[in-house]
Amino acid sequence: MSGADGREASAALTPAIEVRGLKKSFDGVEAVRGVSFEVAAGEVFGFLGPNGAGKTTTINMLCTLVKPTGGSALVAGHDVVTERDDVRRQIGLVFQEQTLDGYLSAEQNLRLHAELYGVQSALIPARMQQVMEMVGLWERRSSPVKTFSGGMRRRLEIARGLMHSPRVLFLDEPTLGLDPQTRSSIWRYIVELQQREATTIFMTTHYMDEAEFCDRIAIIDRGEIVALDTPTALKAGVGADRVRIQTEDDEAAIAALAGRFGLEGRVAEGAVLFFVPSGEEFVPRLFAELGVPIRSVSVSRPTLDDVFMSYTGTTIRDAEESFSTQTNRIVAQMMGGRR
Amino acid sequence: MSVSDRTIAPEAAAEVIPVRVPPRTLRSELRAIKIVWLRELIRFANDRLRIATTLVQPLLFLFVLGSGLQSLTGASTEGVDLKTFIYPGVLCLSVMFTAMFSAASIVWDREFGFLREMMVAPVRRSSIVIGKCLGGATVASLQGVILICLAGLVHVPYEPALILGIFALQLLLAFSITAFGIMVAARITQVQSFMGVMQMIVMPMFFISGALFPVTGLPAWLTVLNRLDPLTYAVDPMRRLVFSHLDISTATREALAPGVTWWGWHVPALLEAGMVLVLGLVMLGIAIWEFTLSE
Numbered sequence: 302m303s304g305a306d307g308r309e310a311s312a313a314l315t316p317a318i319e320v321r322g323l324k325k326s327f328d329g330v331e332a333v334r335g336v337s338f339e340v341a342a343g344e345v346f347g348f349l350g351p352n353g354a355g356k357t358t359t360i361n362m363l364c365t366l367v368k369p370t371g372g373s374a375l376v377a378g379h380d381v382v383t384e385r386d387d388v389r390r391q392i393g394l395v396f397q398e399q400t401l402d403g404y405l406s407a408e409q410n411l412r413l414h415a416e417l418y419g420v421q422s423a424l425i426p427a428r429m430q431q432v433m434e435m436v437g438l439w440e441r442r443s444s445p446v447k448t449f450s451g452g453m454r455r456r457l458e459i460a461r462g463l464m465h466s467p468r469v470l471f472l473d474e475p476t477l478g479l480d481p482q483t484r485s486s487i488w489r490y491i492v493e494l495q496q497r498e499a500t501t502i503f504m505t506t507h508y509m510d511e512a513e514f515c516d517r518i519a520i521i522d523r524g525e526i527v528a529l530d531t532p533t534a535l536k537a538g539v540g541a542d543r544v545r546i547q548t549e550d551d552e553a554a555i556a557a558l559a560g561r562f563g564l565e566g567r568v569a570e571g572a573v574l575f576f577v578p579s580g581e582e583f584v585p586r587l588f589a590e591l592g593v594p595i596r597s598v599s600v601s602r603p604t605l606d607d608v609f610m611s612y613t614g615t616t617i618r619d620a621e622e623s624f625s626t627q628t629n630r631i632v633a634q635m636m637g638g639r640r
Numbered sequence: 641m642s643v644s645d646r647t648i649a650p651e652a653a654a655e656v657i658p659v660r661v662p663p664r665t666l667r668s669e670l671r672a673i674k675i676v677w678l679r680e681l682i683r684f685a686n687d688r689l690r691i692a693t694t695l696v697q698p699l700l701f702l703f704v705l706g707s708g709l710q711s712l713t714g715a716s717t718e719g720v721d722l723k724t725f726i727y728p729g730v731l732c733l734s735v736m737f738t739a740m741f742s743a744a745s746i747v748w749d750r751e752f753g754f755l756r757e758m759m760v761a762p763v764r765r766s767s768i769v770i771g772k773c774l775g776g777a778t779v780a781s782l783q784g785v786i787l788i789c790l791a792g793l794v795h796v797p798y799e800p801a802l803i804l805g806i807f808a809l810q811l812l813l814a815f816s817i818t819a820f821g822i823m824v825a826a827r828i829t830q831v832q833s834f835m836g837v838m839q840m841i842v843m844p845m846f847f848i849s850g851a852l853f854p855v856t857g858l859p860a861w862l863t864v865l866n867r868l869d870p871l872t873y874a875v876d877p878m879r880r881l882v883f884s885h886l887d888i889s890t891a892t893r894e895a896l897a898p899g900v901t902w903w904g905w906h907v908p909a910l911l912e913a914g915m916v917l918v919l920g921l922v923m924l925g926i927a928i929w930e931f932t933l934s935e
Contacts, residue, residue, distance in 0.1 A: 366760065389762040390661040400753035404683050416675035417761035418661050419668040428657045445686075466659040 315378050317342045317469050317501035318363065324371035325358050332358040334524040335372060340503060340517075342468070345495055347515035348505040349605065355524040356505035357397065360473050363503065364394055377468045390418070393462030393470040393500075397477055399454055403447035407438055407457050410446060411464055418465040432460040435497070436490050452483035456490060463494060472504035476511060488514055509605040518605070520612055527612045532605060539603040539611045542580030545572045546587070547596040554593045561590055576603070664762055672763040673771040680742065680775025684782070694741060694783060698734035702727065702787075702794065720888060723794040725896055728878035729851025731787050731806065732813060732871065736846065738783040739814045740838045742776025743821020747834045750825075759931075766928040769822060773924055776818035777811060784810040795886075802885045806878065812913060813874040816920030817842075823923045826930035845871045856898040867902065874916050876900045877909035 318340035325333040333355040340346040348356045361367040363376055365385045374381045377391035401410050408429065415425045433439040436456035446454065455475060462470055475491065476484040492514060495502055504515070512518050513532050520528040520535075528535060548554040554573050558566040566575035577583045580600035588595060662668065684690070706723035749755040758768050788806055792798060821838060828834045848862070849871035858866060866872050876899060883897035900907045 364760065386664060386762050389760060390663070394760055396753065396756060398753045400757040402679070402683075402749075402754050403752070404686055405679065409679075409682065413675050413679055414757070414761075417672050417758065417763055419664065419671060419762070420659050420661065424657055424659055428659050431657055464659070465661045466657075 315342070316340060316375075317344070317377060318346070318503060319375040320363070320372070321374070322372035323359065323362060323369050323374050325355075325362060325367060326370050331524055333362070333369075336519075336521070336524075336526050337372075338519055338526065338529055340469075340501060342501055343495075343499050345491075345502045345514065345516045346504070347512045347518040348503070348521055349507065349509070349512045349518050349609070350505075350521035351507055354521045356507075356521060357473055359521070360471055360503070360505055364392060364471055365389060390465075391468045393465065393467035395455075395458045395462045395470070395472045395475055397473045399458070401446045401454055401458060401461075404445060406443050406445055407433065407449070408442040410457065411461055414461050414464050420465050428464060428466075432463045433457075435463070435494055436460045450483075452479055452486065455479065455483075455487055459487070459490060459494070463498065463500070466498065467500065469501045469503060472502065474505055474507070476506070476508065484508075484511070509609065512605050520609060522613045528608070535605065535608045536603045539576075539607050541576035541578050541603060543574065543601050543603055543607065544577055544580050544583070544587075545569075545574050545599045545601075547572050547598075548591075549594040549596070554591065554595075557591050557593055561592075562586075576607070661762060664764070669764055669767045672761070672767040673774070676758065676768055676771025677775040677778065680745065680772070680779055683745070684779045690741070691783065694734070694738050695786060697737060698730045698787060701733060702730045702790075706730075706794070720886070720892060720896060721795055724796060724882075724886070726852055727791070727794045727796055728806075728882050729849070729875055731784060731810060732849070732851055732875050732878060733846055734787055735780050735784045735810045735814045736817050736842055736871075738780035739776055739817035740821055740835075740842060742779050743818050743825055744831060744834055744838070745776070746772055746822055746825045747829065747831050750829055751831060765932045769924070769928045769931050773815065773818050773822055773927070776821070777815040780814035780818065781807065781811040784814070796882055797885055799885055802881065805881045809874065809878050809881065809913065812916055812920070816870075816874075816916050816923065819920045819924040819927060823927040823930065826927055826934065845869055848872070849875045851875045854896055854898055855900055867900065870916065870919055872900060873907075873912040876907075877912045880909055 316339045318338075320339070321337050322335045323333060323337070324331070324335050336355075336359060338346075348359065350356055358367060362369045363374055363381060365381050365388050368382060376388045379387040379391065381388050402413070405413070411429050411433070412425060415429070420428065429442075430439060433442055436459055438453060438457055438460065441449070441453070446457065449457065459470075459472070459475070462472075472491070476487050479487065488511065491502065491504075494500065506512055515532065517529065517531050518535060519526045528538070530538070546554065551568050551573050555566040555568070558564045558573070558575060562577075564575045564577060566573045568574070584598055584600065587598070702723055706721075706726055710722045746755065749758070759765065761768075785807070788803060788810075791803075791806075796802070824837060824841075825834060828837055848865050848869045850866055851871075855863075855866055855872065855876065879897045880899055883893050886893075899909075900912065
């Protein structure tokens with residue numbers, strides 16, 4: 302017994318995920334171009350990037366659903382290629398698309414999962430109650446899943462992913478397509494379960510505000526990790542605060558910013574926006590030297606949006622648009638080729 | 641809420657129920673097969689409309705076609721009710737349709753994402769496919785039971801040996817057709833195309849099988865097609881079984897249920913049933929192989 306405990310204890314010390322030069326290409330197109338990172342046990346690790354950056358491909362390789370074309374990955378100490386089964390026993394998955402059986406009740410869905418994963422029968426009822434209470438669905442356990450809203454289904458899928466107490470829970474865009482209120486409630490559940498179960502969480506998102514919930518974030522763009530750190534450190538790395546001013550004459554203010562301070566300002570949402578290191582200390586100088594009447598000032602720390610922009614030179618939204626134009630072109634070529 | 645400085649509340653951590661996923665064993669595989677099988681039954685039981693709709697077509701064949709054509713064929717059926725004659729064939733048809741729908745559920749599962757949940761579980765793909773196949777076969781033969789209950793209405797006696805035999809044969813047929821459907825479903829991923837392909841294959845198989853006519857004295861081309869049709873070897877033993885329990889003359893039996901012959905040799909009913917079983921197992925094997933390769 303002590304031997305098994307010892308193994309468990311040492312397992313807690315090894316990284317939950319170790320990735321070395323992981324690559325995947327589909328028909329010559331490189332979706333993931335050699336990414337490397339480590340996720341510590343108990344960490345909430347976020348993969349942030351626009352659609353088409355290679356997030357889902359990476360998650361699929363880590364979940365043993367897609368075979369890498371290069372590099373290696375260990376999940377819970379097991380190789381994703383040679384020890385597929387061992388990896389699968391240790392991980393929980395919540396996919397981007399819904400994978401519940403709508404004709405079964407919530408309870409039946411969870412029981413089916415527990416049986417497939419070989420959870421000890423005696424523990425199933427108590428564990429089921431626990432995970433369903435955790436996501437606030439215990440009262441609805443007998444209802445068919447097809448009567449559930451999108452947010453409820455997502456919560457149930459998270460509960461199901463936890464049914465077998467995985468060491469690593471993978472969440473692929475857990476809040477995609479949900480309204481802001483439901484998104485924040487899903488996040489409350491994720492943070493709470495991470496505290497209670499001490500599960501390592503690996504998640505992908507392209508919502509900047511959600512990435513703030515992570516302990517560490519990897520920013521991925523065109524199949525490569527361009528930055529990896531805590532949200533605070535990433536934001537500090539931008540080295541500038543965001544300052545918004547409302548003035549009597551925006552044109553003159555932008556010209557004055559450039560002329561007197563060498564700062565690049567632009568009009569956004571009816572105000573002038575610019576970035577400057579130590580924003581609070583800059584405000585008195587701004588009032589004294591700008592020469593254009595200022596009606597209001599707000600200074601804020603950079604957001605992850607700003608971080609993404611500083612590393613990739615583009616906003617997430619723009620990156621997605623260029624990706625979809627690219628996709629459209631490829632589709633058009635394929636259609637043309639078939640003719 | 642600050643995320644970076646959160647701590648694990650000891651009382652909360654203590655109440656977590658420690659679940660471990662054991663390495664897979666034969667027992668865990670059997671458990672997976674059982675739960676996949678059970679899911680098919682639960683879904684069928686919840687879907688009363690499906691039970692009703694798949695029953696309508698065989699009833700139409702049996703009572704409308706059977707009664708309608710009776711006036712034309714009175715002489716050539718040697719006094720036997722046409723409904724009695726086509727009963728074994730219609731039973732097969734009913735089982736085939738239900739089995740086809742059961743197999744389609746794997747395509748639905750793929751479309752609604754549930755297949756993925758099963759595919760990533762730490763069990764063999766073969767367990768999932770076998771569970772699906774057995775589930776589909778069970779559901780299809782439950783439907784067949786309804787028709788077995790109606791046997792008396794078409795003058796087929798309720799004799800235990802006969803009922804058991806019919807049940808066993810239709811279970812076998814249900815299994816093979818489901819295996820066939822799952823094999824097709826491994827390749828065809830859209831429900832509409834799947835149903836189209838199945839109809840295209842199953843309907844000719846049904847008409848050629850001799851479900852609606854005796855298999856002797858046919859034109860040569862039809863005889864060849866008939867002997868090549870796997871369904872012939874499910875319908876024929878069924879009809880021979882039913883006719884052996886009817887109170888009719890040997891001549892009538894010879895005319896209406898002559899049995900399949902190969903170059904004049906009478907193929908024994910057990911061999912016919914064995915062929916259906918082997919074919920079913922082979923198709924199940926191919927289905928498992930295809931699903932193991934995918935993804």
